[in-house]
Amino acid sequence: MAEATAPGKVILCGEHFVVYGEPAIVAAIDLKAHAYASFTDGPGIHVYSSRVSENALKPIHDVIKLLVESKGAKLIDKGLTVSINSNIPISAGLGSSAAVSVASILAVSKLLGFKLKKSEVVALGVKAEEIIHGRPSGVDPTISVYGGMLVFKIGGRIRRIKPARPIELIIADSGLKRSTGVMVRKVSELASKHPAIFLRLRSTARMIVREAIEAIIEGDVEKLGVMLNLNHGLLSAIGVSNTRLEKLTYAAREAGALGSKITGAGGGGCIIALARPGESDRIVSSLIDAGAEAVYKTRIVEVGAR
Incomplete structure (x- = not known):
């Protein structure tokens, strides 16, 4: 074996x-x-x-x-x-x-x-x-x-980028199952109907990634949180969010998360929240109260498949 x-x-x-x-x-x-x-x-x-x-x-x-x-x-x-x-x-x-x-x-x-x-x-x-x-x-x-x-x-x-300081992430699963392919096609239809607007959204997404990379390398978790929030706004704009995901996203922020957003294709699945050191437990409790099916305090692993 x-x-x-x-x-x-x-x-x-x-x-x-x-x-x-x-x-x-x-x-x-x-x-x-x-x-x-x-x-x-x-x-x-x-x-x-x-x-x-x-x-x-x-x-x-x-x-x-x-x-x-x-x-x-x-x-x-x-x-x-x-x-x-x-x-x-x-x-x-x-x-x-x-x-x-x-x-x-x-x-x-x-x-x-x-x-x-x-x-x-x-x-x-x-x-x-x-x-x-x-x-x-x-x-x-x-x-x-x-x-x-x-x-x-x-x-x-x-x-490969190396964070200057540890990044404390919390994952909350909405419990809603969805198809990545369906969500990708939904965004593709939007891009086809409104190409000029979508091009501007792409440019904004590119700038958010650039600023987020800088924040990670410099250890500026406050700035990284802002970039997560901005990215979530783009995902909402292209139609891959819903009321349950929004509820979890804002529950995390109201509990003290520096930033929170959908992660992945959206339409269901998970959101992530960025916590200040030592503040994860309060955010976890808030996400459970907001109806998350499961919540994980996770860490980034350096080793890939083996």
Whole structure:
């Protein structure tokens, strides 16, 4: 048996606009997916998880099959089984599908003795995301593979950034499940109907990311909080928020968060809140009172998939 693990993620700034070539700031978090690969009697590739059906895991099955075929592996009289265990909430904007894909790819690679480059793992992870979401940016598998905090831009070189001081993040899950693909298409329709306005929104998103990077590098958490709030305003403007997400976002701010916003595709899923050192517990309590299905005090992890 071979085992691999891969982290989930939060997007601090830049989601949705990253699909259109703008930069985004993304961080790996300490919620993780684990995959266990083993040989089985009889042919075929089987992927299992106690949380979702085997049919829902078909994109991972297809990518594993692609990996095996591309490397010319011969599974004579035997097959593969991949078992998945993850504590990353599903359909919540925390990169669950990418982490599961990346962990599964790595586990099978270890079992079969493949030495994959990180870029190869990312590319296979993106293929799985394309099947699941339709038009992914690639940010989720990238951060799951590399870990830490990155500035990501489609077609550009990833840039690792190091916070000057610890960043205390709280994640609140709204409990609303949504499809990333549906939300991406919704934004695409808006961009098509109002291209000039959307171009200005993209420019604003780019400036917010730039200022947020500066705040992270300089350790200015007050400024970073403002950038999170501004980014949330853009996400509301493009139609990916709703009353439950707004309630959680403002509950966090009213409890003392420096900033709060949707993280991921929106429409449901999670919000993140930036806390001053030592003030997380009050914000957590407020988010629970505001109706969050689950709340996590999380930390950024430097190590990616392994």
